[in-house]
Amino acid sequence: MGSLLRWACGELVADGSGFPWTTFTINVVGCALLAGLELLPLARRSATWAAALGPGALGGFTTLSAASEQARGLLDEGRTALAGAYVLATLAVALLAVNVIGRLAPPLPEEDEL
Amino acid sequence: MITPLLVALGGAMGAALRFTLGKLLDGTFHVGTLTANTLACLVIGLAGGAALSGAAWALVATGFCGGLSTYSSFAVQARDRGARIGSAYVVLTLALGLGAAALGFRVAA
Numbered sequence: 001m002g003s004l005l006r007w008a009c010g011e012l013v014a015d016g017s018g019f020p021w022t023t024f025t026i027n028v029v030g031c032a033l034l035a036g037l038e039l040l041p042l043a044r045r046s047a048t049w050a051a052a053l054g055p056g057a058l059g060g061f062t063t064l065s066a067a068s069e070q071a072r073g074l075l076d077e078g079r080t081a082l083a084g085a086y087v088l089a090t091l092a093v094a095l096l097a098v099n100v101i102g103r104l105a106p107p108l109p110e111e112d113e114l
Numbered sequence: 115m116i117t118p119l120l121v122a123l124g125g126a127m128g129a130a131l132r133f134t135l136g137k138l139l140d141g142t143f144h145v146g147t148l149t150a151n152t153l154a155c156l157v158i159g160l161a162g163g164a165a166l167s168g169a170a171w172a173l174v175a176t177g178f179c180g181g182l183s184t185y186s187s188f189a190v191q192a193r194d195r196g197a198r199i200g201s202a203y204v205v206l207t208l209a210l211g212l213g214a215a216a217l218g219f220r221v222a223a
Binding site: 001002003004006007008010014027030031033034035054055056058059060061062063064066067068069071072073075076087090091094095097098102105108113114 | 118119121122124125126128129131132133136137140146147151154155157158159162172175176177179180181182183184185186187188189190191192193195206207208211214215216221
């Protein structure tokens with residue numbers, strides 16, 4: 001499910017040759033949603049649903065492999081600054097989103113962090 | 115029309131493997147998730163080096179590697195491990211990921 005949604009986002013707005021905004025947005029949004037998963041009554045009530053939505057759907061939605069391969073491509077093109085900015089911006093905004101949303105949401109059970 | 119099916123198939127296989135690795139290996143340090151992410155980066159590097167496209171890219175890269183790797187779990191795990199272990203986890207994940215993608219690309223190109 002998550003992989004399909006990620007693919008559909010890429011079909012709608014493909015990452016161009018510059019900063020990969022689509023993958024960046026997918027990863028940041030996915031991180032924010034996982035941190036806020038316990039705000040959802042369904043996830044609080046059912047461990048099965050929490051696992052399906054968190055590690056399942058959101059884990060499939062977000063991707064480190066595409067981000068690494070894009071950064072690799074930028075480095076090989078000699079666009080070192082852009083590659084560095086992409087890696088660091090994804091990390092920084094994702095961690096910021098996790099911390100901000102995480103403050104509002106109940107903590108996530110350990111097994112849903114996979 | 116077949117592309118979304120290939121993405122879903124690859125994604126389900128990758129996510130199941132990531133979940134299994136996490137269950138087996140994740141402890142104080144998230145070795146399982148780190149392994150899944152690094153492996154996915156190696157495979158997508160190989161796919162890029164081999165210049166896969168179309169259906170093969172959809173199945174292997176967008177589907178399998180995308181499902182096997184995760185950013186959301188990685189970011190939440192890093193936050194919950196505190197400053198020292200969390201920072202080590204972040205640096206290791208990003209460095210191994212980029213290194214594995216570069217290695218895979220060079221091996222297959």
